[in-house]
Amino acid sequence: MKQTLRQFLALLAARNREFWRDRAALGWSLAFPVFVIVGLYFAFGEEERALFKVGIVDASPAQAAADPALTRFLALRHIEFITEPAGDDATRKVARHQLDLLLDPADPARGEATRYWVNTDSRNGYLLEQLLLGGTPATALHRQTMAGSEVRYVDWVIPGVIGMNMMFGCLWGVGYVIVRYRANGVLRRLRATPVSAVTFLSSQVVSRLLITLAITSLIFFPSWWLLGFRVEGSLVDLLVVTLAGALAMIAMGLVTATRTSSIEVSGGVLNFLTWPMMLLSGVWFSLEGADPWLQAVANLLPLTHFVDAARAIMIDGAGLAALWPHLAALAGMTAVFMAISAATFRWER
Amino acid sequence: MRTRPVTTDILLAGRGLTKRYGDLVAVNDLTLEIRAGTCLGLLGPNGAGKSTTLEMLQGLRAPDAGEVRWRGMPLDNEFRLRHGTQFQSTALIDFQTTREMLELFAAFYPAPRKLDELIERLNLAPFLDHQAMKLSGGQRQRLLLALALVNDPEIVFLDEPTTGLDPQARRNLWDLVRDIKREGKTILLTTHYMEEAEYLCDELAIMDHGRVIATGTPQSLLRDHFGDTVVRLDACAAPLAHVAEACPHAGVFADGDHLFLATNDVARTLAQLGGAGIDLATLEVKPRTLEDLFLKLTGRALRE
Numbered sequence: 001m002k003q004t005l006r007q008f009l010a011l012l013a014a015r016n017r018e019f020w021r022d023r024a025a026l027g028w029s030l031a032f033p034v035f036v037i038v039g040l041y042f043a044f045g046e047e048e049r050a051l052f053k054v055g056i057v058d059a060s061p062a063q064a065a066a067d068p069a070l071t072r073f074l075a076l077r078h079i080e081f082i083t084e085p086a087g088d089d090a091t092r093k094v095a096r097h098q099l100d101l102l103l104d105p106a107d108p109a110r111g112e113a114t115r116y117w118v119n120t121d122s123r124n125g126y127l128l129e130q131l132l133l134g135g136t137p138a139t140a141l142h143r144q145t146m147a148g149s150e151v152r153y154v155d156w157v158i159p160g161v162i163g164m165n166m167m168f169g170c171l172w173g174v175g176y177v178i179v180r181y182r183a184n185g186v187l188r189r190l191r192a193t194p195v196s197a198v199t200f201l202s203s204q205v206v207s208r209l210l211i212t213l214a215i216t217s218l219i220f221f222p223s224w225w226l227l228g229f230r231v232e233g234s235l236v237d238l239l240v241v242t243l244a245g246a247l248a249m250i251a252m253g254l255v256t257a258t259r260t261s262s263i264e265v266s267g268g269v270l271n272f273l274t275w276p277m278m279l280l281s282g283v284w285f286s287l288e289g290a291d292p293w294l295q296a297v298a299n300l301l302p303l304t305h306f307v308d309a310a311r312a313i314m315i316d317g318a319g320l321a322a323l324w325p326h327l328a329a330l331a332g333m334t335a336v337f338m339a340i341s342a343a344t345f346r347w348e349r
Numbered sequence: 350m351r352t353r354p355v356t357t358d359i360l361l362a363g364r365g366l367t368k369r370y371g372d373l374v375a376v377n378d379l380t381l382e383i384r385a386g387t388c389l390g391l392l393g394p395n396g397a398g399k400s401t402t403l404e405m406l407q408g409l410r411a412p413d414a415g416e417v418r419w420r421g422m423p424l425d426n427e428f429r430l431r432h433g434t435q436f437q438s439t440a441l442i443d444f445q446t447t448r449e450m451l452e453l454f455a456a457f458y459p460a461p462r463k464l465d466e467l468i469e470r471l472n473l474a475p476f477l478d479h480q481a482m483k484l485s486g487g488q489r490q491r492l493l494l495a496l497a498l499v500n501d502p503e504i505v506f507l508d509e510p511t512t513g514l515d516p517q518a519r520r521n522l523w524d525l526v527r528d529i530k531r532e533g534k535t536i537l538l539t540t541h542y543m544e545e546a547e548y549l550c551d552e553l554a555i556m557d558h559g560r561v562i563a564t565g566t567p568q569s570l571l572r573d574h575f576g577d578t579v580v581r582l583d584a585c586a587a588p589l590a591h592v593a594e595a596c597p598h599a600g601v602f603a604d605g606d607h608l609f610l611a612t613n614d615v616a617r618t619l620a621q622l623g624g625a626g627i628d629l630a631t632l633e634v635k636p637r638t639l640e641d642l643f644l645k646l647t648g649r650a651l652r653e
Contacts, residue, residue: 003459017444021443186440
């Protein structure tokens with residue numbers, strides 16, 4: 001037992017050294033998420049963008065507001081009003097959805113009515129048209145209000161970006177590394193020693209868990225400072241969810257590495273797993289309201305459960321008690337993947 | 350030549366070992382015994398089945414038929430602690446220094462050898478803090494040899510330990526292997542260098558096409574299969590059948606370029622060749638070598 005522990009610690013230290021000393025790979029695993037986060041900062045950083053764009057032919061919004069039919073509409077918020085020269089260019093912009101609506105205010109001198117153009121294929125145009133024409137008497141409905149700062153896209157997407165980076169690190173950092181060891185003969189040499197497969201695999205799993213934790217922290221805290229995204233819940237809960245998620249994805253990586261010694265095959269299999277997770281695990285957009293069949297597939301992916309749980313903690317301040325289905329799913333996947341790996345692992349092809 | 354008294358202890362034995370890869374029979378009903386304290390060389394060309402044999406004897410590859418016995422018992426966990434190995438192609442874990450690799454492997458065993466002593470012995474000090482992936486061929490082989498010895502094994506398996514080394518590094522490694530032998534360790538090595546086999550091995554097993562075709566000490570192999578001297582002629586000097594007929598007392602064999610006559614009476618053989626009117630312009634008389642022996646036994650050169 002003591003001997004096994006010594007073997008484990010020596011292998012763990014060797015793998016950690018290999019990772020930290022490989023500056024090129026280390027640089028990339030830090031740079032990739034930083035690029036994504038800096039990109040998000042510029043895309044969604046400070047200014048609040050208008051939701052709609054409306055063109056006004058040959059008149060400023062103030063001039064147009066003289067028209068009593070437009071006064072109320074031009075006072076609405078979250079609409080950007082742009083003066084457009086008269087002509088086909090302006091109407092073409094409507095046809096191409098570059099303007100959601102175009103107004104040509106009445107000219108009292110010529111006695112013409114105010115005209116507007118709307119694209120019947122545009123959803124924004126449809127909503128603006130209702131706003132332009134609408135006017136339900138306020139007395140018919142009773143107004144309630146909610147206060148609270150908005151959840152920006154950046155708040156929503158950060159758990160996804162961090163999860164995606166963890167996924168790449170866990171799958172490639174275990175799957176690819178073990179296949180490389182098999183291809184270049186490291187496993188063959190280890191096999192001729194008293195080290196057991198379980199000891200070796202454990203050292204790889206724990207090493208990657210530590211690396212994931214370190215890299216994720218190196219990304220999380222600086223970007224928290226930079227973007228000021230929401231973290232409503234507890235950091236300890238976030239740590240627990242991170243460990244559970246990383247473990248499940250590491251175990252998934254192990255399964256891909258139990259037999260093959262072909263680096264090409266391994267790369268293909270890992271791409272085959274990472275791409276669906278990028279798209280289906282709710283990293284970039286929510287799958288709420290998507291096809292139930294698609295949601296069922298998404299629930300089989302460990303990243304889905306990590307991202308949902310991390311999002312619940314960071315945005316809604318959820319506690320672990322409320323997240324048990326996700327934690328149970330991650331633990332279950334870890335157990336299944338580990339069992340498959342242990343049963344099918346071969347030192348050599 | 351031998352530094353320990355001959356014992357009859359069979360340390361490791363393979364009996365009836367057979368290994369197939371699809372239609373290819375890599376090792377065919379091979380039996381081999383290694384006596385404690387000796388160095389046994391498996392000699393043969395690439396593809397003769399040496400490495401597969403070595404792997405089966407180490408318990409790394411299960412034979413399709415036959416069995417391996419360590420001190421008369423099947424290979425067990427104890428055997429893992431008692432043997433050391435150096436493979437032909439082993440990558441080390443990247444970004445580790447020589448010292449770190451030694452410490453890693455030492456941690457695998459309950460009673461490792463003192464590392465300082467190994468470092469001294471195999472002269473690892475000059476590159477102890479260099480990354481193992483950047484070592485020269487000779488340095489790398491010395492490190493791999495050190496890793497094979499880190500558990501102070503009873504038997505050491507060396508798979509082509511000097512392949513790819515320059516002559517000086519090869520000579521250097523031979524001396525190290527002789528040192529190891531002097532410590533009383535049993536060695537099983539594969540090689541396709543005759544010189545290496547002659548220099549290091551007490552016993553040889555010559556392999557071809559997955560079988561052992563001859564065994565014995567280098568001296569006895571030469572004595573049993575050869576006359577004292579080899580006479581060589583260019584192949585174009587005469588047809589083989591003609592030469593064989595002219596010299597009935599010599600062993601006649603050929604490769605693509607030359608005819609060889611193994612004889613214990615050079616004068617008589619030369620007289621017979623001259624008497625048969627064979628052109629002796631290209632004639633050379635050489636001492637017998639294991640290269641010639643291999644050619645005689647297999648009909649092909651060792652390295653082709």
